Amino acid sequence: MPAVDPAQLQKAFGSARLEADAIIECQSMCQVFGLAASDLFIRWQTYVINRHGGDAGILPTRERLLEARSMLQQEHDRRASQRQSQTGHTVKLTRNRERTHYDKKSVEGLLQNM
Numbered sequence: 001m002p003a004v005d006p007a008q009l010q011k012a013f014g015s016a017r018l019e020a021d022a023i024i025e026c027q028s029m030c031q032v033f034g035l036a037a038s039d040l041f042i043r044w045q046t047y048v049i050n051r052h053g054g055d056a057g058i059l060p061t062r063e064r065l066l067e068a069r070s071m072l073q074q075e076h077d078r079r080a081s082q083r084q085s086q087t088g089h090t091v092k093l094t095r096n097r098e099r100t101h102y103d104k105k106s107v108e109g110l111l112q113n114m
Contacts, residue, residue: 004026009023013044016059025062033072044060047064047067
C-alpha cells in the first residue's frame with residue numbers, strides 16, 4: 001500500500017494539528033496495517049475511548065500513536081491467531097528498525113487466505 005498523504009491524514013484528524021513525527025507514525029501505521037487515513041482515525045478514536053475514557057482533549061502525539069499501534073498490533077495478532085487455528089497457516093510479521101519484513105511463507109499464507 002502506498003504511503004498515505006499527510007494532507008489526507010490532517011483532513012481525517014480534523015482540528016487536531018498533527019506534528020511531523022506524528023504524521024510519520026500515522027503513515028507507518030497505515031502502511032503496516034493496510035489502513036486508509038479515515039480508517040486510522042476511527043482506530044484512533046477507539047484507542048481514545050478505550051484508554052482515555054473518550055477525552056476529546058487527547059491529542060495524537062507520537063507517543064500516544066505508539067500506544068495505539070500496540071493496540072492495533074494486539075488486535076492483528078489475535079485475528080491472525082484465530083485464522084491460523086482455523087486454517088493451520090501461520091503468518092509472521094516482524095519489525096526490524098524502521099522496516100517491515102515478510103518471510104516467503106507468510107506472504108504465501110496471506111495470499112492463500114484471500
